[in-house]
Amino acid sequence: MASTSKRTIFFTGATGYVGGTVLTRLIDHPTFANSEITLLIRPSKKDKISALHSLGLNTVLGSYNDLDILEEQASKADIVFSVADADNLAATGQQPLLIHTWKGVLVDDAKGLYPTDVIYDDLNPDQIDALAITQLAQEYKENYVKAYIILPPTIYALAKTRFVGLGLQNPRSLQIPQLIRAGLLKGQGGMVGKGENVWPNVHIDDIADLYIIVYENALSGKAGHGREGFYFGENGEHKLYDLSKVVAQELYNVGRGKSPEPAPFTEEDYKRPENFGLEFLGTNARCLARRARALGWKPKYTTEDAFKSIKPEVEYAIQSGNY
Incomplete structure (x- = not known):
């Protein structure tokens, strides 16, 4: 652990959808006054650096593939927040606290054709151990670092933080905007297969709260931590069909869809470069966030709120032209 008067934090993903929301909470947290936070900023985002410095944050220029920079910064930090690419942060050789994001570890290959009865429980470490893991995850389990792994599902709603207002943060998630983009390009709201697959969901504010609960x-x-340090972040679940139906209805309402009923995406849709990864939306991933709740996490938003978030997402996509 670094021996300085202030707690040192190294943070990756600061300008991203989740990262920016979590970082906003860290700035507002009572521990910020006694913390020194350094952000990894990609060269393409270097125009954001002066604004970040004005907020009392430090920056280092580099990418997630610059292992020498990552190792140097992580080795100097008491705490590392990895809220970006889930497989790129190298182990430090010491034992700091690592709060890490890991996505997509529960998915199957349903292609939207069926749901699953397999529900992963974050209070069942034996079940978690059965998941395919990377070498990095094995190092976590062997306590090279005290690792706390947060596993978010479908995160929804436009982020509304001071970082968004300052132009420092991406305000949008991935899955729902991708579904909307594919529908706009198709001229019709769509779904993968029959839309029978199931995913959990969580509001952006609730998942950001989880990072802070784990941090505290x-x-x-x-x-x-380690084997008992996996924290799911769900507060409800949905079938892809139900999500796709709301998207199709909203596109129909604004004259950008032929029908309020979703239509299966075609091979032509999947082959469009703009729709890269679209088939991933047809996977299953079900879980229970019992360990997170046992720590005191109290998410407020439900699946109904996920459906309500779609109309503003559609409006944003059309008004910005950013499909």
Whole structure:
């Protein structure tokens, strides 16, 4: 651990959808006054640096593939927030606290044709151990670092933080905007296969709260780590069909869809470069966030809120032209 008067934090993903929302909460947190936060900023985002410095944040220029920079910064930090690419942060050789994001580990290959009865429980470490893991995850389990792994599902709603207002943060998620973009390009709301697959969901504000709950409990030593440090972030679940139906209805309402009923995407849709990864929306991933709730996480938003978030997303996509 670094031995300085202030707690040192190295943070990746600061200008992203989730990262920017979490970082906003860190700035507002009571521990910020006694913290020194350094952000990894990609060269393409270097125009944001002066604004970040004005908020009392430090920056280092580099990418997630610059292992020498990552290792140097992580080795100097008491805490590392990895809220970006889930497989790129190298181990430090010491034992700092690592709050890491890991996506897509529960998915199957349903192609939207069926749901699944398999529900992963973050209070069941034996079940978590059965998941395919990377070498990095094995190092976490062997306690090279005290690792706290947060596994978000479908995150929804436009982010509304000071970072968004300052032009420092991407305000949009991935899955729902991708579904909307594919529908706009097709001229009709669509779905993968029959849309029978199931995913959990969580509001952007609720998942950001989870990072802070884990952070606070990690500092006090109350949060499980390593084998017992996996935290799902769900507060409800949906069938892809139900999500796709709302998208199709909203596109129909604004004259950008032929029918309020979603139509299966075609091979032509999947081959469009703009729709890269669209088939991923047809996977299943079900989980229970019991460990997170046991720490005191109290998410407020439900699946109904996920459906309500679609209309503003459609309006944003059309008005900005950013499909």
